[in-house]
Amino acid sequence: MPGWPDVLLQPVAEVAPALLGAHLTHGGVTVRLTEVEAYDGPDDPASHAYRGLTARNAVMFGPPGRLYVYFSYGMHWCANVVCGPDGRASAVLLRAGEVVDGLRVARERRGGRADVELARGPANLTQALGIQRHQDGLDLSRRVTLAVSPVPPEHIASGPRVGVTLAHDVPWRFWVKGDPSVSAYKRSPRAPQG
């Protein structure tokens, strides 16, 4: 298993599950990633990079291993790990994690939620870590620690991405089976029935 950042150069659907179990540290808080989603730049209709380079997604088109942060629904920040070779514009959305260090700070940022909910959901995870617009483009090389041993495939589940209207048949959401910090799955209201 390749280390950081070479692990990011694999196809994004392999990068995403490889990041499960990794630790990410920012703002005095460390989370263990339990849920992620893959977005494959130019070929993926659900990706922010699908329509090409814009001011918002510029970091996606740069080198791997940096943080791509975007603003969502007028109030939330969400974070991705840029991956693939420079210019490929692939990314892995960080959807959920378990706070393993800095509980006190994370609780303050999340306003007294239950510990298991501190980093459950992409916007909640970024809030627990204190990530906002200013962290767009941040180099993650000294902030990510890959799992000592990868989460075994039999402990990983996959399914459609959350809230995504297009390409709903692509099962590029990956999570640790049975982990309580994984967010409840909500299909996009506009996704096909089933």
Add this chain to the structure above:
DNA sequence: CTGGGGATTGCCT
């Protein structure tokens, strides 16, 4: 310049 929509969340019934 403008307007419709969005990789969400949490509170409401």
Add this chain to the structure above:
DNA sequence: GGCAATCCCCAGC
């Protein structure tokens, strides 16, 4: 399960 909050992004005129 329904829906409001809230504002940036970007496509289109």
